[in-house]
Amino acid sequence: MDIRIRPAARRDCDAIANLASALNKQPDERFDPFDADAIRRDGFGSDPQFAVVVAENAAGIVGYALYSEAYETSYAAAGYYLSDIFVVPEARRQGIGRQLVAAVARIARDGGRRFVWWASKESNSEAEAFYDTLGAVSEPVVAHALVFDVFEALAREAPTVAGRHNQADRG
Amino acid sequence: MDIRIRPAARRDCDAIANLASALNKQPDERFDPFDADAIRRDGFGSDPQFAVVVAENAAGIVGYALYSEAYETSYAAAGYYLSDIFVVPEARRQGIGRQLVAAVARIARDGGRRFVWWASKESNSEAEAFYDTLGAVSEPVVAHALVFDVFEALAREAPTVAGRHNQADRG
Secondary structure (H helix, E strand, O other), rough: OOOOEEEEOOOHHHHHHHHHHHHOOOOOOOOOOOHHHHHHHHHHHOOOEEEEEEEEEEEEEEEEEEEEEEOOOEEEEEEEEEEEEEEEHOOOOOOHHHHHHHHHHHHHOOOOOOOEEEEEEEEOOOHHHHHHHHHHHEEEEEEEEEEEHHHHHHHHOOOOOOOOHHHHHHH | OOOOOEEEHHHHHHHHHHHHHHHHOOOOOOOOOOOHHHHHHOOOOOOOEEEEEEEEEEEEEEEEEEEEEEEOOOOOOOEEEEEEEEEEEHHOOOOOHHHHHHHHHHHHHHHOOOEEEEEEEEEOOOHHHHHHHHOOOOEEEEEEEEHHHHHHHHHHHHOOOOOOOOOOHOE
């Protein structure tokens, strides 16, 4: 069965939303606001925040990788952060996940970027085995997030930051 | 002693490089390529990959926070990823770290972004205590990176990805 890896188009947003929903149906995921409207708004609007590559076979879109720009001071290099990678269960064990990650690495390298990184939950042993086969270096860390009311409250502690900002503030 | 939090300017790159070098002098950090030239190139060039806020007192720049754009599908929202946060030892316990993170949250919120996230090594208990006081939600994860020869080899496995990409490929 032929697999084609290609950048997502606007017409793919519903299919991507369906896959993202399947990905997020993990036991400890509480939020699922990443629907087709959000994908169109944040991925295909005037200021896209991420890019997607999809894997397509005769059955349609069977996998996707979603990534956004990243910078790593330890390498002094730009790269990509891989937010989501997913292949539907019935299309696994054909190397599609590897092709998706390789495509993101290729796009990165072709754009002068030098790494791809991501974070995963320790509990997902199938995923961890896949990452090992890619040759990824892995390290246990703690992920921290300020979000919702805590984010709002901390933001309110600071005055509006005056002055000219560089790139990350244009959005 | 008055503290001022402000966006970094090009003239600050040497001071930021000195602080970044101090931050990276942790026992298990092997790389230190993030020097003033790299900061000017990647932060203050034609396509900036990150932004910096600095904390300044009468002694000069005593702390910085470095962040770049991020997207989180779980929230269906844009935010910032905080790569580095550092305050020199002699300026700690004055709330400067909190002011730096609050400034990044404020810049995020003023730009319609909705979270700030970062990853830390489990071994740094002083830092973890600080993150707790911010009210961050924390979760142990595994960080994975494809970099150097492994990244190059995987990129070479994929054909050039044809077609029009969205934002993350403009750089």
